[in-house]
Amino acid sequence: MSDPILGVKNLSVYYGESQAVKHVNLGFKDKSVTAVIGPSGCGKSTLLRALNRMNDFIPNVRIEGEVKYRNQNIYGKSMDPAEVRRRIGMVFQKPNPFPKTIYKNIIWGPKINGYKFDPDELVEKSLKGAALWKEVKDRLHDSALALSGGQQQRLCIARAIAMSPEVILMDEPCSALDPKSTLSIEELIGEMRKNYCIVIVTHNMQQAGRVSDDTAFFYNGDLIEFGATKKIFTNPDNSQTEDYITGRFG
Amino acid sequence: MSPHRRRMNKAFKWCCRITTYGAIGVLALLLFHIAYEGMSWISWDFITNFPSRKAEKAGIYTALVGSVYVMVITTLFVVPFGIGTAIYLEEYASQKSLFIRFVKLNIANLAGMPSIIYGLLGLTLFVRIMGLDRSILAGSLTLGLLVLPVIIIASQEAIRAVPQMVREAGFAMGARRYQVVIWQVLPAAIPGIMTGIILAISRAVGETAPLIVIGALSYVAFLPEDMFDMFTVLPVQIYNWAGRPQPEFHSLAAAGIIVLLAFLFTLNSIAVLIREKFQRYKL
Amino acid sequence: MTPLSKALDQGFKYLLLALVLITLIVTVSVIVLLTKESSGFFSQVPLGEFLFGKEWTPLLEPKSFGVLPLVNGTFMIVFGAIGMALPAGLFVATYLNEYATDRTRSYIKPALEVLAGIPTVVYGFFALTFVTPILKTMFPEIQIFNAASGAIVVAIMVLPMIASLVDDGFRSVPRALREGAYGLGANSVEVITQVVIPAAGTRITAAVVLAISRAIGETMAVTLAAGATPKITANPLESIQTMTAYIVQVTSGDVQAGGIEYQTVYVVGALLFVITFMMNVIGNIVLSKPVMEAR
Numbered sequence: 001m002s003d004p005i006l007g008v009k010n011l012s013v014y015y016g017e018s019q020a021v022k023h024v025n026l027g028f029k030d031k032s033v034t035a036v037i038g039p040s041g042c043g044k045s046t047l048l049r050a051l052n053r054m055n056d057f058i059p060n061v062r063i064e065g066e067v068k069y070r071n072q073n074i075y076g077k078s079m080d081p082a083e084v085r086r087r088i089g090m091v092f093q094k095p096n097p098f099p100k101t102i103y104k105n106i107i108w109g110p111k112i113n114g115y116k117f118d119p120d121e122l123v124e125k126s127l128k129g130a131a132l133w134k135e136v137k138d139r140l141h142d143s144a145l146a147l148s149g150g151q152q153q154r155l156c157i158a159r160a161i162a163m164s165p166e167v168i169l170m171d172e173p174c175s176a177l178d179p180k181s182t183l184s185i186e187e188l189i190g191e192m193r194k195n196y197c198i199v200i201v202t203h204n205m206q207q208a209g210r211v212s213d214d215t216a217f218f219y220n221g222d223l224i225e226f227g228a229t230k231k232i233f234t235n236p237d238n239s240q241t242e243d244y245i246t247g248r249f250g
Numbered sequence: 251m252s253p254h255r256r257r258m259n260k261a262f263k264w265c266c267r268i269t270t271y272g273a274i275g276v277l278a279l280l281l282f283h284i285a286y287e288g289m290s291w292i293s294w295d296f297i298t299n300f301p302s303r304k305a306e307k308a309g310i311y312t313a314l315v316g317s318v319y320v321m322v323i324t325t326l327f328v329v330p331f332g333i334g335t336a337i338y339l340e341e342y343a344s345q346k347s348l349f350i351r352f353v354k355l356n357i358a359n360l361a362g363m364p365s366i367i368y369g370l371l372g373l374t375l376f377v378r379i380m381g382l383d384r385s386i387l388a389g390s391l392t393l394g395l396l397v398l399p400v401i402i403i404a405s406q407e408a409i410r411a412v413p414q415m416v417r418e419a420g421f422a423m424g425a426r427r428y429q430v431v432i433w434q435v436l437p438a439a440i441p442g443i444m445t446g447i448i449l450a451i452s453r454a455v456g457e458t459a460p461l462i463v464i465g466a467l468s469y470v471a472f473l474p475e476d477m478f479d480m481f482t483v484l485p486v487q488i489y490n491w492a493g494r495p496q497p498e499f500h501s502l503a504a505a506g507i508i509v510l511l512a513f514l515f516t517l518n519s520i521a522v523l524i525r526e527k528f529q530r531y532k533l
Numbered sequence: 534m535t536p537l538s539k540a541l542d543q544g545f546k547y548l549l550l551a552l553v554l555i556t557l558i559v560t561v562s563v564i565v566l567l568t569k570e571s572s573g574f575f576s577q578v579p580l581g582e583f584l585f586g587k588e589w590t591p592l593l594e595p596k597s598f599g600v601l602p603l604v605n606g607t608f609m610i611v612f613g614a615i616g617m618a619l620p621a622g623l624f625v626a627t628y629l630n631e632y633a634t635d636r637t638r639s640y641i642k643p644a645l646e647v648l649a650g651i652p653t654v655v656y657g658f659f660a661l662t663f664v665t666p667i668l669k670t671m672f673p674e675i676q677i678f679n680a681a682s683g684a685i686v687v688a689i690m691v692l693p694m695i696a697s698l699v700d701d702g703f704r705s706v707p708r709a710l711r712e713g714a715y716g717l718g719a720n721s722v723e724v725i726t727q728v729v730i731p732a733a734g735t736r737i738t739a740a741v742v743l744a745i746s747r748a749i750g751e752t753m754a755v756t757l758a759a760g761a762t763p764k765i766t767a768n769p770l771e772s773i774q775t776m777t778a779y780i781v782q783v784t785s786g787d788v789q790a791g792g793i794e795y796q797t798v799y800v801v802g803a804l805l806f807v808i809t810f811m812m813n814v815i816g817n818i819v820l821s822k823p824v825m826e827a828r
Contacts, residue, residue, distance in 0.1 A: 355814070
């Protein structure tokens with residue numbers, strides 16, 4: 001067990017007047033998967049978007065508290081949000097490849113950020129990292145939009161990997177996919193655990209149980225319980241967690 | 251339902267239907283009238299002849315060339331400004347800012363400002379103060395200002411139609427806003443922007459009043475050699491012919507209108523083609 | 534690398550902001566030049582004489598600078614055109630909204646766009662060579678140049694604009710409101726006249742205001758069809774002159790720059806600008822507000 005690479009300290013997020021995340025303290029460990037679960041509207045996606053400053057693009061959002069990445073507050077004055085997002089990648093709910101070729105999807109990020117790299121090598125490495133190489137190696141220059149939903153989502157993961165981040169945030173990455181594609185993404189997450197700190201938001205508890213090492217349960221913007229996934233799912237401390245896990249609400 | 255109410259309802263429905271088809275009938279009538287008046291004057295000579303005081307020898311060549319010149323130069327001027335402004339308003343500006351709301355209202359007002367006032371602006375600013383004289387450049391700049399608000403509004407709509415997730419994908423990779431705009435948003439918005447530009451430019455091609463005001467001559471017996479030369483354009487030539495009392499000049503005007511409408515129709519077909527071609531790339 | 538891209542982003546932003554300012558500069562330039570040239574005019578002609586004088590003969594001796602004849606001409610066109618185009622626009626919008634199938638709609642909308650896209654000089658030609666001769670068969674005393682013919686073609690020109698703005702207004706009326714009225718046993722004419730039109734009222738007002746502004750600024754059709762005789766009259770069969778037509782008449786002739794004749798062009802332009810500017814501001818502010826919160 002290592003120290004958290006990414007942590008939040010007394011974090012609150014407001015949309016205008018309403019508070020979506022309430023004074024949350026939480027740490028995410030390197031090379032492990034943390035699942036964030038809870039009923040819809042509980043603030044889990046808002047929390048996730050606060051971790052790499054994607055909330056900056058939503059009008060009227062206000063943040064209080066700290067998000068510490070390698071002991072630096074990413075909301076600090078001297079912090080460059082673009083730099084933060086380079087280190088902390090993100091995969092979205094709906095697959096959103098750029099309407100370009102598969103190849104260009106991978107190299108766009110490293111290119112605009114001025115990384116020095118061998119493009120062919122990077123494309124192969126990233127696609128392999130996302131378990132997509134075998135399926136697309138013969139059509140790297142085809143449009144990414146021609147791929148199936150599951151493939152598109154893995155391409156988005158490959159695209160995030162290409163930036164060599166340390167943390168990858170996933171916002172319900174399987175909610176728009178069929179069961180078979182979901183399975184492939186879950187297997188991929190299992191593989192990626194070796195190299196990355198992964199934070200995955202999901203409304204699917206079975207998925208949280210299958211892929212994660214730790215689980216955080218949110219309700220109404222509050223962090224209700226946080227601990228090893230096994231414990232949360234078998235013997236939670238909090239009765240609300242138990243009610244949610246056993247399907248009594250949510 | 252009482253018979254009276256039912257009759258009222260039926261009569262109303264017919265009123266609506268007749269008016270609508272009546273409007274389309276008027277369009278057909280207008281096109282037919284012009285074809286009837288001018289078709290027999292359309293010939294290769296008409297298109298390639300210089301204007302003449304004699305109706306049977308007159309052609310529309312200089313006006314056609316003038317229109318093409320003005321169209322190209324106007325487009326070159328106005329497109330970067332129009333798209334740039336739209337990008338700022340949609341991507342950079344704070345939507346709550348009072349200044350931005352003022353700017354947007356101003357743009358909407360400019361879009362509704364009478365074209366003849368743009369003519370007065372062009373006459374004073376370009377022809378006299380800047381000393382461009384009655385040149386193609388002065389005319390193009392004037393028309394450029396006239397269609398600028400139209401292009402801005404169309405580009406804004408096209409940019410707004412790009413799904414937010416395209417931007418988010420870019421930002422999540424550490425891209426700056428300008429990188430997201432140039433490499434992701436604009437390519438996705440280009441078909442919509444191009445359609446808007448072509449429609450705006452067709453409006454410029456059909457404009458008459460501002461060019462008369464700045465003094466686009468209707469009798470130009472030579473082709474312009476550069477953008478500082480005098481010129482005339484199709485609508486001004488048509489106006490000139492239509493304003494003469496002799497019926498043969500009215501036929502010439504109708505023939506000129508056929509050329510102008512064909513020109514506009516070509517432009518609009520290109521816009522439709524672009525829209526169709528790029529539709530399938532939509533996310 | 535990072536500071537460079539950050540600087541580029543800032544640079545890009547300010548470059549674009551500079552472009553935005555051009556639109557403001559255009560408005561300011563128009564106001565400045567119209568004010569400047571008009572002030573020269575008003576140093577020689579009192580404002581009252583200009584606004585309320587009933588004779589407009591700036592190019593003939595004895596010169597007279599009362600703008601009312603031009604205003605009269607403009608508003609004859611406007612009232613005539615809007616009087617025809619507003620009811621027609623309401624009917625067309627209603628047809629598109631309530632009766633037309635999606636298929637019919639997909640033919641009619643582009644046809645109306647074509648109607649809106651036809652250059653105004655073409656409408657002028659149509660008025661002169663088609664509408665006027667037809668009117669002459671009905672009213673033999675009609676003059677070759679007359680207000681009626683101009684008003685008719687301006688009505689055709691603004692019809693698509695009114696129909697499309699009213700159509701948008703109708704569409705913004707919540708479905709539930711309509712269904713509520715239908716549920717009470719109302720038929721379509723009652724729903725439209727008593728529910729939809731009142732609910733879309735502000736939008737319709739905005740449409741009318743913007744259409745009036747457009748008709749006031751319309752130039753070529755009235756220059757060609759309505760004549761060059763500034764006079765105060767209510768007879769649409771006579772030749773008149775609008776403000777816009779006057780500007781065309783003077784600028785297409787060879788009046789020397791600098792003289793008072795020349796300044797009249799700017800004064801008339803300023804009046805035109807003030808009227809249309811106010812109407813556009815009102816119309817656009819109304820349009821920028823949502824009609825109803827719920828959809």
